[in-house]
Amino acid sequence: MTAGDAAFVHLRALQAIADRNGGNRALGTPGYDRSVDYLADTLRRAGFRVETPEFPIVIGGDSDTEEESGSRPAGGTTRNVIAQTTTGRPEEVVLAGAHLDSVPVGPGIDDNGSGAAALLEIALKLGSAPPVANSVRFVWFGAEEEGLLGSQHYLRTLSAEQRRDIALMLNADVIAAPNAGYFVYDGDNSNGGGTTGPPGSAAIEKILADHLASLGARPAGFPFIDDSDYGPFVNAGIATGGVFSGDSGIKTPEQAATWGGRPGVPYDPCYHRACDTVANIDRVALDRMLDTLAFGIGSFATDLGGVPSRNQRTTG
Structure with missing residues (x-):
């Protein structure tokens, strides 16, 4: 069994959670709470010390349409999931x-069981x-x-020294799209169109x-x-990267010639639609993206390479 196959087992578990809880795993729902429990229980059985800190739900703006996100719960709390190795500096x-x-x-x-399962x-x-x-610290927001409420809250709860302890952040969001692209975040903005x-x-x-x-x-x-969720880390001055297979954007003919697909x-x-089920997963993309994330985590856990060490870092 490849690591991608093993991650797909977790995706089936998340699908089953949604199926038993109104068809979703959204903020403020039993499906989300059961998703937190699934991750936390699985990690604890593997020997991790796991925290599931609550934070308040404070919603502003209208970044999603009502058709995509449905009614927005106001008030109450939700949880992040945090697990860290006991070894390493x-x-x-x-x-x-x-x-x-x-x-x-x-x-x-796919959005974002794929990244969470990986x-x-x-x-x-x-x-x-x-x-x-x-x-190595794993955080599910x-x-x-x-x-981006979970990642924003997470960074707000850290002191300046605790933020400075974070050498880098690797983001995994939508990594197994069925018409997959193979993107890495453009750290130096050499392609333009974003933030350096x-x-x-x-x-x-x-x-x-x-x-x-x-x-x-x-x-x-x-x-x-x-x-x-990379956004708050970039804004805090923390070295950031990650992989992404594309969501609502349109695959170009040139990309299809390079990567295959339509x-x-x-x-x-199926981005932000009911059909974003296990049938919506590109197993090849999941395997490649997971392998790449694992390689990146392992590489930087061994040697920071071109990422500044703590005494060289400044964070916001």
């Missing part, structure tokens, strides 16, 4: 993050006490679909891009446009 944290919530209209298996499987394979130089990442982001881009290419998927850069249609035609 705690002042040089390699943080891997993914959002766990879906939109209310569907189970959210990081869960990487954590299980790595183990809670691996022989690493730098500690709540309320991303309502405006903090120092070290270009080094992350190169590590991930080179590994994706070694798997037979020629990568393209995707700009930092503050549309996923030109002129979205990377994920």
Whole structure:
């Protein structure tokens, strides 16, 4: 069984949770709470110390249409999930993050069960006490679909020194689209259209891009446009990167010639729809993206490479 196959087992579990709880795993629903429990229980059985801190739901703006996100719960609390290795330098944290919530209209298996399941499987394979130089922290964020609330709250709860302890952030959001693209975040904004990442982001881009290419998927850069949980980390001055298979954007003929798939249609035609089920997953993309994330986590847990060390870092 490949790591992608193992992650698909977790995706089936998330689908079953949605099926038993109104068809979704959205903020403020039993489906989301059961998703948190599934991750936390699985990690604890593997020996991780797991925290599921609550944070208040404070919603503003209208980043999603009502058709996509449904009615927005106001007030109350939701939870992030946090697990960290007991080994490695705690002042040089390699943080891997993914959002766990879906939109209310569907189970959210590509968006973002795919990233959540990939990081869960990487954590299980790595183990809670691996022989690493730098500690690895996994964080599954709540309320991303309502405006990156979980990642924003997470960083707000850290002191300046705790933020400085984070060497880098690797984001996993929508990594198995059925008409997949193979994107890595454009750390130096060399393609334009986004924000230049903090120092070290270009080094992350190169590590991930080179590994994706070694798997037979020629990568393209995707700009930092503050549309996923990487955004608060970029804004805090933390080196950031990650992989992305595309969502509502349209695959071009040139991309289809490079990657395969269908030109002129979205990377994920079921993005923010009820059909975002396990049947919506590209198993090849899931395997490649998971492998790339695992390689990046392992590389930086061993050696920060071109990412600034703690005494060189400044964070916002």
